[in-house]
Amino acid sequence: MDPYDSDSSGFEDEDLTETKTLLGYPSEEILDDTISQLGGWPTWLDDSTPPPGEFANCKVCNRPMLLLLQLHGDLPDHFPDNERRLYIFGCPRKPCNRKPGSIRALRATRRLKSQPAPPKKVEKQQLDKEKEKKKQQAETPKPDLGASLFGATSLTGSVSVNQNPFSTSSSSSTQPSNPFASPLATTQPVKPAPSSTPSGNALSESFADKVRVSSPPPTIQPPEAAGPATPWPPQSDFPSPYKQYYLDAEYETLSRPPTPKVPDNVTIDNTEDDANGGSGAELKDALESQLDKVFMKFSARLGHNPEQILRYEFRGSPLLYSHTDAVGKLLYDPQNHSFGAKVTTTGGSRRIPRCEYCGSERVFELQLVPHAITVLEDGREGVGLGPKDDGMEWGTIILGVCNKDCGPKEARAVGWREEWAGVQWEESK
Structure with missing residues (x-):
């Protein structure tokens, strides 16, 4: 088991075990799934119904952002009548880094048939x-x-x-x-x-x-009900996009963990231990005493499959980068911190904000992990924005989505919803 995860499941044949988490890997070759991609230009469920233009802009500088991830999100077991697509956009401008609204997430939903009237x-x-x-x-x-x-x-x-x-x-009409x-x-x-x-x-x-305490009323009107929307900006308004990669996927397998690596910004004086024949266990204890244990679990888990850029498990659990930042404090449960613990909007302090459009709970669906930055920024130094821009500084981006996949009720209509993007930034050095 991972030295920083006492709750990990046992290893089959003491070599490998498979989890329920689907991992995404970048590929320059065209795959069967031509919709899911890292970087590039986004494509829409319906070219005649792009997102409202306001969703294109960074909330800090109010200028167009770049596509980080587009995912083919159909879930026939959960929403058999819906087509889904997920998007994560990020502002590439250095002054916007680490500020709320510089990374935004969207969900597109198209009904294959009209929703029936509620039962009476x-x-x-x-x-x-x-x-x-x-x-x-x-x-x-x-x-x-x-x-x-x-x-x-x-x-x-x-x-x-x-x-x-x-x-x-x-509903309120039947109360x-x-x-x-x-x-x-x-x-x-x-x-x-x-x-x-x-x-x-x-x-x-x-x-x-x-005094019912069911789902609270919506706080934001859906875009399709808010009147004519600002059009999505033309490509000429955007900075040069990141290079496009397709996504290959396979379920996560865990092997025997590698020896813990000491980060560059940490110095441990173990001279005395070395002289006395210090062991790996003592090194582990020294690491845990100086580093965030949650971060070490994060690093150890990713170390099993270091080329992963995406972790996906609808209604599963995110792998936290830290428990001390705003997102970590929101989601971390010290009483139940195993990887199998579910993160929802109910119970204790582990709350993803509810859907503002329908009042339903949000659940975890996916997260981007740091190797995505390495892939996206490869060969991109100073492209389009100048040498002081570009350079993402997040540790992970966690996507929480409406548990009911709310959208338009009319058949074939496409609805757009902004979803919750919980960003855990790199630790300041």
């Missing part, structure tokens, strides 16, 4: 209850006005039809009405009889329905 089971149940109530009223004397407004019959008719206040399946919001009577209400007083449970359930 709740509405049907409500109608059945009303019919039953009218039938009972026809067989019994009509109650006084006060009892009809505040008595048990009225409360029972409007109390929760969805007993779980945490459910996200009901039960407030049992305390009936119109005021024109005559003085009569105190209801003791037998018609609602029970504590009925009041509690009704209140729970009213």
Whole structure:
């Protein structure tokens, strides 16, 4: 197992083991998948529906960014009626490095068929209850006005039809009405009889329905509903693109780890250990005492397959570069830091921000790792931007996407959503 990962799974035959993470490797040869690429110019699901122009620009300098990654993101097991494509863009200008908004992620979704109307089971149940109530009223004397407004019959008719206040399946249009919001009577209400007083449970359930804690409402209007969009800029407005590579993929295999390498910016005085026959275990302890253990786990894991540029596992877990920066503090869980721990928007402090367009949870889908920088910047010194520009400084880019793949409801319509790009920058030396 990795010396910095006590939670790694055992090795098959003490040599290799395969994980659920799919690794991406750059290739200059054309592969079966001609959509997924590193660098180059982006292509769209529908050439007539490019992203809104505002998505092209860096949020720091407001100038067009370059494509880092384009991925063919179809997930037939999860979203059989959707075509998906994922994009990560980055600003190549040095002054924008390490600033929020200099790296942005987009998701394109096209429906293959229209989404059906939401089920109306709740509405049907409500109608059945009303019919039953009218039938009972026809067989019994009509109650006084006060009892009809505040008595048990009225409360029972409007109390929760969805007993779980945490459910996200009901929309606001089907939520039960407030049992305390009936119109005021024109005559003085009569105190209801003791037998018609609602029970504590009925009041509690009704209140729970009213203060539902399901998915919050959207905070951003989808681009397709916001009116005409600014057009995507022409290629002449962009800097020279990175060289294009296709992506080959295979599942991650772990082998026996190499001897830990001391980073260039770390000096360890082990003269005394060497004189006394110091061991590799002592070197490991010295490394752990001076370095971020999470970073060492990151380096050791990538060391098994050093040519990887991409790690992919939908609803899986990112490999954190650090636990001390903003993203690390957001996602790192010291109580459950194994590689198999899932990162979602629920529970503890490990929160990827929710989808601003539909309010649903976001989940991890992929991350770029440092070898992608080496590949993209190969032979690019000073191209198009001057010697002081170019030079990416991130350690990893983590992509969190809408768990429900929200998009337009109409068939064949393409919808664009900006997704969460969690950037962990290189440690300052």
